[in-house]
Amino acid sequence: MNPYYDEIVVGSSLRALLFASLRGLPVFFSTPEKPFEFDFFKPSVDLSAMGLENTLTIWNTPRRKAKTGEPKIHLWEHLLFVLGVRGLAPFSGFCSSLRLDENTLTGFSDYAKLRSVDFGVCYYFDEHATYNLLTTEEEERSYIVYDRIAFMRGGKHDLDLIERNSKFCNKIWFYLSHRIDGKVLCKDACAVSFLSSDQIDDFDFSETIARLKTLQKMKDLGLRGPRNGYQPSGKIRYRSFKTETIDRYKFLSSPPLWVETDSIKVPKISEKDLILQLADIARTNKRIIEPLWQNT
Numbered sequence: 465m466n467p468y469y470d471e472i473v474v475g476s477s478l479r480a481l482l483f484a485s486l487r488g489l490p491v492f493f494s495t496p497e498k499p500f501e502f503d504f505f506k507p508s509v510d511l512s513a514m515g516l517e518n519t520l521t522i523w524n525t526p527r528r529k530a531k532t533g534e535p536k537i538h539l540w541e542h543l544l545f546v547l548g549v550r551g552l553a554p555f556s557g558f559c560s561s562l563r564l565d566e567n568t569l570t571g572f573s574d575y576a577k578l579r580s581v582d583f584g585v586c587y588y589f590d591e592h593a594t595y596n597l598l599t600t601e602e603e604e605r606s607y608i609v610y611d612r613i614a615f616m617r618g619g620k621h622d623l624d625l626i627e628r629n630s631k632f633c634n635k636i637w638f639y640l641s642h643r644i645d646g647k648v649l650c651k652d653a654c655a656v657s658f659l660s661s662d663q664i665d666d667f668d669f670s671e672t673i674a675r676l677k678t679l680q681k682m683k684d685l686g687l688r689g690p691r692n693g694y695q696p697s698g699k700i701r702y703r704s705f706k707t708e709t710i711d712r713y714k715f716l717s718s719p720p721l722w723v724e725t726d727s728i729k730v731p732k733i734s735e736k737d738l739i740l741q742l743a744d745i746a747r748t749n750k751r752i753i754e755p756l757w758q759n760t
Contacts, residue, residue, distance in 0.1 A: 466568065466579075466580045466581055466582045467581045467582070468581070468582045468583070468584075469489075469490055469581060469582070469583045469584070470583070470584045470585065471487070471489050471583065471584060471585045471586075471587065472489060472490050472491075472492060472569065472581070472583045472585075472586050472587070473489050473490065473491045473492070473586075473587045473589065474491075474492050474493065474562065474569070474586055474587070474588050474589065475491070475493055475497070475587075475588065475589025475590060476491060476493035476495075476496045476497045476498075476544075476589075477497045477499075477589055477590065478499055478536055478539065478540045478543075478735060479589060479733075479734070479735040479738060480493075480497075480589035481540060481543040481544055481547065482543065482735065482738035482739070482741075482745065483587065483589070483731055483733065483738060484547060484552065485543050485546065485547060485745045485748065485749060486738065486741055486744060486745050486748065487748075488550075488552070488748055489552065489587070490547075490551075490552040490553070490554060491544075491547060491552060491553050491556075492554070492555050492559075492562060492569060492571065492581070493555070493556070493559070493562075494559045494560055494561050494562055494571075495560075496544075496556075497715070498537055498540055499535070499536035499537045499540050500537075500610055500713065500715075501535060501537065501639075501654075502610070502635075502637045502654055502656060503535065503536040503537070504521075504532035504533055504534065504535055504536065505518055505532070505533035505534050505535075505536060505539075505739075506532075506533055507520050507531055507532065507533040508533075509533055509739060510742070511534060511539060511742065513742040513743040513745070513746040514539065514542055514543075514742055514745070514746055515542075515746075516534065516538060516539060516542060517534070518533040518534045519533065519534050520532075520533065521533070523624035523625045524622055524623055524624045524625070525623070525624065525625045525626065525627060526623065526626065526685050530624075530625050530627075543745075544556070546749050550749070554579075554581075555571045555578065555579070558571065558573060558578055559571040559572065559573065559578065560572060560573055560574045564586075564728075566727075567582055567583055567584070567727050568580050568581070568582050568583075569581050569582075569583060569586065583727070584727065585727055585728075585729060586727060586728045586729070587729050587730075587731050588722065588728055588729070588730050589730075589731070590716055604660060604661060604662075605660070605661040605716060605718065606658065606659070606660055606661070606716075606717050606718045607658070607659050607660075607661070607664055607714045607715060607716060607717055608656065608657070608658055608714070608715050608717040609656070609657045609658075609659050609664070609712065609713070609714045609715075610654055610655070610656055610712065610713040610714075611654065611655040611657070611671045611674040611675065611709065611711075611712050612652065612653070612654045612709070612710040612711050612712075612713075613652060613653040613654070613655065613674075613675050613678055613707050613708070613709060613710060614641070614643060614652050614707060614708050614709075614710050615641070615650060615651060615652055615653065615705065615706070615707050616706040616707065616708070617689050617690065617703060617704075617705060617706035617707075618682075618687070618688070618689035618690070618703075618704075618705035618706065618707075619638075619641065619650040619651045619652060619653075620649050620650055620651070620690075621638070621651065621687055623638055623685075623687070624637070624638055624639075625637055625638070626638075626681055626682075626685070628681065631657060631658040631659070632657045632658075632659065632663075632669055632673075632674070632677070633655045633656075633657055633674055633677045633678060633681070634656055634657055634658060635655070635656040636653055636654070636655050636656070636678050636681065637653065637654045637655075637656065638651040638652070638653050639651060639652060639653075639654065640652075643710075652710070653678055655674045655675075655677070655678050657669070657674065658717065659714075664714065671709045671712045672709065674709075675707055675708075675709055678707075679705050679707065682705070688702040689702050689703040689704055689705050689706070690702070690703050691703075
């Protein structure tokens, strides 16, 4: 017989884990949908109920100092760990896809069927590798896109962030390179864009153009590559930037309009509203969280 749950959550976004933690429900997902490393809480958000400090970080920009709070991934990891300790993340790290047949959810690896569970009600949070779940109404989808760019030359500067009045390359973050071992001063970049479904596969909004726009904005601000001698006029000569695209990540920022059924529901509650209930989540998980605080 398959295990039975009155209610389950399908999805692994921060919103899904907050919802599951608040209600004490098991979560099922394939690839973990972690918040990206440049998704931050606002400094005013109170995370103390979960034993986390919303540390203020100040970033250098061309015109001002930008302020952010704690990276969202820290709360995401905390919630998933607590759910795992409670036995409420049974497929975590094992599934590559999920399939629904009536009120039975089945997890699959790349090679075989893993396990099935029966449920009464499923709360669905846009899990991308799920089959036979819900149909959608046709509508425009929008995405948040992260294009990471490697600097082999020209990555040594003091800027942390460039903000633009455009949805394409709306923000350009600079961070100490993860590609190079040891303590390095060379920075790579990540361009953040907000694109429609029509733009997502358009070359004019591709990772190549994002890289070129990043370089042009840096040149407009007076950033240059390393020195390379002098011109005949006596001016300093600079070498050009040398870059390449690392990867592109895209996430739905406005999900499609799913058509609910009697047994599959799509919660409308926002991440912001769930964050306001962190104290209730902490009380629900008090037996797990308090020993963690005592050992940290």
